Amino acid sequence: NISVGRGTDRPFELLGAPWIDGRKLAEYLNARRIQGVRFLPVEFTPRSDPFEGYECFGVSIVLLDRWALDAAELGVEIAAALYHLFPREFAIDKTLALVGARWVLDAIRAGEDPQSIALRWQAALQQFRRVRAKHLLYP
Secondary structure, X not given: OOEOOOOOOXXXXXXXXXXXOHXXXXXXXXXXXXXXXXXXXXXXXXXXXOXXXXXXXXXXXXXXXXXXXXXXXXXXXXXXXXXXXXXXXXXXXHHHHHHOOHHHHHHHHOOOOHHHHHHHOHHHHHHHHHHHHOOOOOO
């Protein structure tokens, strides 16, 4: 139940919904000091679902350093922030297909730090990279 800016001139740079307090979300996420990005409060009206034609409040995701950004960790940070700040409005269960693992949602619900959640998948990620490296045509 979040717009990611589809139907605007800045898809995937904007994140919002009619029920979000953009300043509060930006302050919270910036205080997390997520590497590679900063957040600015924003208002926008998407021309496609969800919230087509409705004014949304949220954040503009400003990419500062694409090499420092861990996109998967950013997703967990955003989901955790939305759940922490707006637990009644944010439909966290609808993110399961994007997150890919029920344990991540359970950890967010339990209040686990997003960086700790990301650390939990690092061993499996390193194993995958080792296996994958053997099959790459170009390193």
